[in-house]
Amino acid sequence: MNPHLPRLIELQAIDLRIAEIKHQRRLIPDRLAAARAPLHSATEALKQAGASVEALTKERRTCERDLDAQESHIEKMKARTGEIKTNKEYQAHLFEIEMANKKKGEVEEKILGLMETIEQLQREMAAAQARVREAEAAFEREQRLLDESDAALSKELAVLDEQQRGAAAAVPRDLLERYEKLKVQRKDHALASVRDGTCQGCRLQLPPQLVAEVKRSDELQVCGYCHRILYWEGELPAEAPAAAGSPHDYDDEAGESL
Ligand SMILES: [Zn+2]
Incomplete structure (x- = not known):
């Protein structure tokens, strides 16, 4: 990660x-x-x-x-x-x-x-x-x-x-800027978890190759549809808050593409 x-x-x-x-x-x-x-x-x-x-x-x-x-x-x-x-x-x-x-x-x-x-x-x-x-x-x-x-x-x-x-x-300036920009564009959710091969931000199915990369790679991966930064659900470090998931419903964004 x-x-x-x-x-x-x-x-x-x-x-x-x-x-x-x-x-x-x-x-x-x-x-x-x-x-x-x-x-x-x-x-x-x-x-x-x-x-x-x-x-x-x-x-x-x-x-x-x-x-x-x-x-x-x-x-x-x-x-x-x-x-x-x-x-x-x-x-x-x-x-x-x-x-x-x-x-x-x-x-x-x-x-x-x-x-x-x-x-x-x-x-x-x-x-x-x-x-x-x-x-x-x-x-x-x-x-x-x-x-x-x-x-x-x-x-x-x-x-x-x-x-x-x-x-x-604690976040490098350029990455923080990227996060802030995405945050504005994506209703406060710059990051999305990957679960069951799906981006939990836009609910769209991700290519298996990308899912594997998110799980394995040290590189930051983004969803090709909603451009959110992806992270693998279930491999969160212990100190990260459990509330990192989205409390909001994203069904209204399903199918969007940028
Ligand atoms: Zn997405």
Whole structure:
């Protein structure tokens, strides 16, 4: 095996984990926003119910003032009864009082309706408040978990960055450049293992001669289809991380040729 290959395999394992960590950390703001959504809608529902209660209470107060005005109007009319002289006037006066009483009854009915609606809304508000508290607790829980996860990932990333520098320093500059270029072209996978005569990067069958070379030769071999640097699976040196294999699926690359 080429002496630089174990270093490259190690480097790729580190780089893949770094990429995975960065991906996970990028997802955190969206996960946080998703966790906040139920709290937001519960708070909005509570706010709306509160605004309705406020508006209806205001309307109820207006109605109560109307009722007071109507009652004193009726009282005044009744007080004038003694001043009435003719029967015709008296009939008209009674009719006026009757109309005023009718109007008073309507206002009273409206107040009762408003009171019922307000009570109903207040019950809804209590339920909405409970939902807000629940959503708040759930959000805080999720936020704490995400914060912890982010802190752990950030810590791991710092260690990996250090390891990455060490691993990269152990690879000759020209080979490192080749690796970096392939890494960009091949979605972080510059290296591919050979298993069952197949390149595990592009899943294409390799010529038996090339497979034999990968297994035996000290020269670096590349896949003729995806151009990844090949290494023999199962002959990895003990110190190379076991995670050198690809965690991603490559089926989408099958059949590609360059
Ligand atoms: Zn390939």
